[in-house]
Amino acid sequence: MPSVSDTRPDRAALAARQTRFDRVVRVVKVAALLVVAVLVLSFPATAANPFILSVGVIIASYAAFAVGWNFVGGFTGYISLGHAAYSGMGGYATALLITRLEWNPWVSLVLGAVLVAVVAVPIGIASLRVRGASFVIVSIAVVLILLLVSQSWAGLTNGSNGLRVPRPFGPEVLRPEQHQRFFYLFVALIAVALLVWWLIDRSRFGMGLKAIREDEDKAQSLGVPTFAYKLVVFVVSAFFTAMAGGLYALWFGNLDPVFQFSILVGSYMVLMSLLGGIRSLFGPVLGAVIVGYALEFFKVNFGDTQFHLVALGLMLALVVLFMPDGIIPAVAAGVKRLGPQAGSIREMSAADLLEDNRRRDREAQERASRTEPATSQAEDDDTTTEREHVGGSAR
Amino acid sequence: MSASLLLQGVILGILLGGLYALLAAGLTLYFGVMRVVMIAHSAFLILAAYIAWWMNTSLGLDPLLSLVVTVPSFFVVGYVMQRGLLSRLRPATLTMMSVLLTFAIALTIEGALGYFFTGTQRRIQLSYASASFEVLGAQVAVVKLVAFGLAVVALVALWAVLKLTSFGQALRATIQHPEAARLLGIDTDRIAGFGFGLGLATAAIGGTALSLDSTIYPSLHWHWIGPLMAIIVIGGLGSIPGAAIAAMLLGVSQALLQIPLGTTWAQTVFYVALFATLMVRPQGFFGGRLAQRF
Numbered sequence: 309m310p311s312v313s314d315t316r317p318d319r320a321a322l323a324a325r326q327t328r329f330d331r332v333v334r335v336v337k338v339a340a341l342l343v344v345a346v347l348v349l350s351f352p353a354t355a356a357n358p359f360i361l362s363v364g365v366i367i368a369s370y371a372a373f374a375v376g377w378n379f380v381g382g383f384t385g386y387i388s389l390g391h392a393a394y395s396g397m398g399g400y401a402t403a404l405l406i407t408r409l410e411w412n413p414w415v416s417l418v419l420g421a422v423l424v425a426v427v428a429v430p431i432g433i434a435s436l437r438v439r440g441a442s443f444v445i446v447s448i449a450v451v452l453i454l455l456l457v458s459q460s461w462a463g464l465t466n467g468s469n470g471l472r473v474p475r476p477f478g479p480e481v482l483r484p485e486q487h488q489r490f491f492y493l494f495v496a497l498i499a500v501a502l503l504v505w506w507l508i509d510r511s512r513f514g515m516g517l518k519a520i521r522e523d524e525d526k527a528q529s530l531g532v533p534t535f536a537y538k539l540v541v542f543v544v545s546a547f548f549t550a551m552a553g554g555l556y557a558l559w560f561g562n563l564d565p566v567f568q569f570s571i572l573v574g575s576y577m578v579l580m581s582l583l584g585g586i587r588s589l590f591g592p593v594l595g596a597v598i599v600g601y602a603l604e605f606f607k608v609n610f611g612d613t614q615f616h617l618v619a620l621g622l623m624l625a626l627v628v629l630f631m632p633d634g635i636i637p638a639v640a641a642g643v644k645r646l647g648p649q650a651g652s653i654r655e656m657s658a659a660d661l662l663e664d665n666r667r668r669d670r671e672a673q674e675r676a677s678r679t680e681p682a683t684s685q686a687e688d689d690d691t692t693t694e695r696e697h698v699g700g701s702a703r
Numbered sequence: 704m705s706a707s708l709l710l711q712g713v714i715l716g717i718l719l720g721g722l723y724a725l726l727a728a729g730l731t732l733y734f735g736v737m738r739v740v741m742i743a744h745s746a747f748l749i750l751a752a753y754i755a756w757w758m759n760t761s762l763g764l765d766p767l768l769s770l771v772v773t774v775p776s777f778f779v780v781g782y783v784m785q786r787g788l789l790s791r792l793r794p795a796t797l798t799m800m801s802v803l804l805t806f807a808i809a810l811t812i813e814g815a816l817g818y819f820f821t822g823t824q825r826r827i828q829l830s831y832a833s834a835s836f837e838v839l840g841a842q843v844a845v846v847k848l849v850a851f852g853l854a855v856v857a858l859v860a861l862w863a864v865l866k867l868t869s870f871g872q873a874l875r876a877t878i879q880h881p882e883a884a885r886l887l888g889i890d891t892d893r894i895a896g897f898g899f900g901l902g903l904a905t906a907a908i909g910g911t912a913l914s915l916d917s918t919i920y921p922s923l924h925w926h927w928i929g930p931l932m933a934i935i936v937i938g939g940l941g942s943i944p945g946a947a948i949a950a951m952l953l954g955v956s957q958a959l960l961q962i963p964l965g966t967t968w969a970q971t972v973f974y975v976a977l978f979a980t981l982m983v984r985p986q987g988f989f990g991g992r993l994a995q996r997f
Contacts, residue, residue, distance in 0.1 A: 385799070389802070434981045435981065437982075438981060438985050440799060441799075442936055444799070444802045445977075446936075446978075448742075448929065448932065449929055449933060449978075452925070452929040453971060456968070459967065460968055575806060582803070614814045617811070618811050618814035620807075620810055621807045621809070621810030621811030621814060624804075624806065625807035625808065628800050628804045628807065629791065629792070632796065
């Protein structure tokens with residue numbers, strides 16, 4: 309058995325190497341972030357033609373949807389297949405405020421999203437009462453209801469004919485220029501949403517939400533107000549998704565209920581977030597870039613056929629079966645493998661643990677002997693507790 | 704609303720409710736054996752309807768004959784799907800991931816149907832399609848009655864298999880308590896696969912019944928999955944009698960509401976009932992212990 313003295317310096321060296329490696333990783337991360345930011349911001353200037361630019365806008369809108377979705381999916385682990393309800397409602401709210409009340413488009417966009425967030429409160433209260441599969445069912449049901457309503461209530465939504473949304477910029481702004489502006493608007497929205505996600509991630513609130521994701525019953529028994537937490541993050545998610553939906557409506561200029569309240573759009577958000585990694589900040593954005601590009605590729609190459617559905621279905625199945633944690637966690641694990649190896653053995657070796665426990669037991673005994681004299685009975689117990697402690701470390 | 708119109712509505716509702724009950728029973732079976740909500744159930748329903756339509760138009764066979772092909776093949780597909788795909792998912796995230804996986808299967812089926820048969824609406828032309836008879840002043844179409852008869856026969860057969868055979872006993876034991884069933888020497892993995900196959904076979908029968916008197920198109924399954932999901936949640940996930948009762952009640956209410964509101968708004972009855980149930984009794988009305996955490 310190795311003695312304590314020859315493992316300790318090793319571990320100290322390992323820890324030092326680990327901090328050095330971590331510092332390198334952090335520098336690389338920041339550098340990569342800067343490069344990506346520069347690339348994203350210069351994309352409209354470097355895009356070859358307006359079509360590429362419009363694809364960029366579509367992918368940016370997908371990323372905004374996915375980040376909005378990930379407030380619920382990533383923190384609480386509640387997978388909503390029906391987030392198209394909020395993007396669709398955001399689009400309709402914005403469009404209706406502009407056309408019916410003739411409000412300023414940007415005011416309509418924000419107030420529309422606020423309205424959707426208000427509507428999301430009762431929906432959240434109803435649907436967050438159930439977990440897992442039932443929650444998914446309810447989220448789908450919400451989209452189907454809204455589809456029925458938006459198609460039938462022709463007086464308000466113009467039914468299946470769709471609703472035209474006036475452009476927020478004057479006629480002097482040409483199409484490519486529009487794409488450019490909307491691209492930056494989407495990027496700004498994504499940045500704000502990511503900032504909020506990051507803030508929640510570091511907060512006590514976020515900790516409670518993640519506890520819900522890992523084990524809701526335990527979180528509740530530890531005193532996390534689970535229902536209130538879930539509801540708040542649900543409403544935040546609805547707000548950001550609705551903002552993205554409203555922005556999309558302003559850009560696209562036309563709303564068709566079949567596309568606004570489509571389960572497909574909701575499943576895009578899930579696929580993108582899962583592929584990138586729902587537990588990581590940039591996961592949904594990365595997923596949106598990959599899936600969004602793939603979707604546009606399929607649409608261009610297979611055009612009118614329904615083949616893009618098959619492609620989407622297969623992609624989703626592959627991700628679920630083989631990469632349920634997403635790309636970013638997989639890459640992070642790979643990077644960790646490059647660093648100094650601590651192996652799968654826990655930081656404290658069994659010998660150390662034994663030593664530690666012996667010391668602790670001795671201390672406890674000394675403390676006990678100060679109040680009452682130690683007996684031979686306690687000596688016998690000592691060996692069994694040791695064995696238990698070591699056994700516990702293996703678990 | 705005249706009395707005969709009301710009666711007509713009730714009869715239509717019961718005929719429709721029979722089909723809902725059969726399909727909801729299939730969904731309940733999946734949920735029972737694996738705690739899986741099978742979104743692709745209605746996609747398989749439409750697939751079976753397409754097979755019936757295809758055999759009718761290209762081979763000239765009566766759609767009922769397609770059952771000979773679809774029921775056994777769907778049983779096998781169900782078994783393979785459970786053993787090969789769903790049982791591979793991590794137990795910790797099974798509920799969520801299985802929803803996504805079956806959703807992916809549904810998308811693939813819808814896309815493949817659209818790819819091979821295009822999105823055109825299809826309908827089987829039957830010699831007895833327009834035949835109907837009168838019951839107390841209400842018109843009942845023969846095809847609807849045939850579809851209902853098919854659903855009832857299938858439900859009774861399902862009941863008989865579950866209650867009277869030793870396989871059914873093993874399946875019910877697996878649903879109630881998998882660990883205990885394993886201790887008794889039941890191969891629960893295989894039984895779960897068979898349970899899945901049985902559930903998918905109900906989709907085959909339902910699809911044939913559906914093809915008799917409805918126009919079908921690839922994306923039709925979305926119109927079925929919503930109501931079916933609502934039915935099993937209201938009935939209480941995992942309870943076949945609950946699902947059947949909820950199916951009948953909602954089928955009749957839908958048919959009755961169609962008279963004053965029209966077909967589109969009448970569909971919302973499922974969702975209104977779903978949300979009312981969640982507010983009053985989130986575990987559903989018959990599910991009890993099983994459904995609570997799902």
